[in-house]
Amino acid sequence: MFRNIVVVIISSLVIYCLAGDLVIHTKDDRCSIHTSCDSCISESICTWCVAKSLCTQQRCGNDNVIYPKETQALLAGPDFCPRVADTSELTFASGQNEIITVRITQIYIFMAFTPWKCKINMNGEDITVSGILLADIVYCEIFEMKNESENPYIEGSVKVLWNYNKAFDGSLSFKVCRCDLEPKCVACKN
Incomplete structure (x- = not known):
């Protein structure tokens, strides 16, 4: 029983540590069609995850995020795109x-x-x-x-x-x- 508890705790910690980098793709995420930062953030609902080089409607976790220019954020607009x-x-x-x-x-x-x-x-x-x-x-x-x-x-x-x-x-x-x-x-x- 002790072994099972240890496995559950370690698994939970690993999942918790990795959660910031998980990006779940859903069929209704219309941002995933974009392959460049500039085209991604031209959509008001999309964000560009720099390290993943990925456009998503979700949060990017532990990644640098570039937002559409209308968003109040430090990295907002195409000038921040690599x-x-x-x-x-x-x-x-x-x-x-x-x-x-x-x-x-x-x-x-x-x-x-x-x-x-x-x-x-x-x-x-x-x-x-x-x-x-x-x-x-x-x-x-x-x-x-x-x-x-x-x-x-x-x-x-x-x-x-x-x-x-x-x-x-x-x-x-x-x-x-x-x-x-x-x-x-x-x-x-x-």
Whole structure:
């Protein structure tokens, strides 16, 4: 009997300790369809759980929470969403090895100690490479830029991932030009 009491007490303590991190998904939670912080908090009933990278109608437990801007809270509005801060488009020459750098903002301290990745979309494919965070810039592992099309330019984008698969809002756009088809491309003049 004593053993059963100990098991019940320990189980209760574990459940109590973890309760703050539990998020129960319900079928009527219309917030769960959102995959980015910005789109999540555009709904007045939704909150963004930063560490879980999750939109929910419920409380986020022991997580940093971002609320819609109409809410009276310290972290309210899209300015607090972890996101890509770069807006300028980059241009690369096809066949060159490049290190892509992406400036990000709203980096929460716990993110800095997780693995960083760059998800590069180019030629209709997603390729994930390692990244390194230094200050507010993610340096993506060296990568060969290839334009295998018959077009002088192709477009691509880079998303920043932290903790393996949690994405910052937004992406950095780039173009890859073929210097044989477009010798006046900015990247071909080097």
